[in-house]
């Protein structure tokens with residue numbers, strides 16, 4: 001009887017998966033989704049009344065990226081930056097099924113890093129962007145006109161890269177979930193993936209502290225945007 005129970009227990013555990021995405025990164029992800037969607041919608045609707053909402057959403061993205069960067073050093077086992085390195089060989093091998101199971105797949109790493117960089121450029125440029133009418137990014141006052149023009153040009157076009165990368169991100173969830181019957185999207189809700197790895201470890205106090213630091217950065221940007 002006992003060996004059977006153990007086997008069943010093992011199978012149940014394997015089905016349940018192991019915790020890879022700790023709660024601070026899941027909360028971060030859903031805040032990011034909300035802030036980026038709001039920034040995109042309010043940026044693209046030509047209504048000056050929405051620009052306030054736009055800059056708030058954009059500054060939230062900046063603060064969240066600061067959180068992600070610091071969490072990349074002090075965060076959970078698999079969300080540390082050193083788990084985000086890959087090679088072209090590993091990228092190709094993923095599609096041939098040759099890679100060992102790991103917390104992040106090689107294409108997953110490429111997409112995550114590209115999305116984070118695109119968001120950093122877009123929101124970073126936003127801080128120095130002006131619409132020449134009513135709205136200035138909070139840091140416009142600290143740089144010369146040429147720099148503002150350069151940042152505004154980047155900001156006026158950079159969002160297209162962000163949209164394309166989000167499109168790829170969502171298509172990947174859809175393809176895995178619907179066609180490959182592997183609902184990977186659930187991992188950002190439950191934090192769990194079906195992998196034979198030890199679960200993530202992290203310090204809650206560090207997460208709370210870094211969220212406070214990000215909040216202060218948001219407050220500082222808000223102060224300068226008045």
Ligand code: HEM
Pocket residue numbers: 036039040043044054055056057058059061062119122123124125126127128129130131132135136137138152155156157159162
């Ligand atoms: C990831 C975050 C952000 C996204 C996705 C985003 C997206 C956009 C989009 C799509 C536009 C319209 C561009 C166009 O008309 O061609 C826009 C305009 C603008 N954004 Fe952002 N933005 C972000 C962050 C920010 C930040 C942080 C600020 C400043 C705090 C900011 C300030 C502005 C301003 C002032 C404009 C008007 C520019 C103009 O009329 O030429 N944005 N943004």
Ligand code: HEM
Pocket residue numbers: 029032033034036037068104105108109112115116166169170173184185186187188
């Ligand atoms: C505005 C929309 C979205 C943005 C900007 C976004 C952004 C991101 C980023 C930057 C990551 C990488 C996290 C990291 O490793 O640090 C990520 C991962 C992830 N996202 Fe999103 N996301 C969006 C929408 C969604 C939606 C709607 C879902 C689910 C239905 C989703 C599910 C996931 C999952 C499952 C992962 C982990 C992927 C993996 O295991 O490699 N995302 N997302």
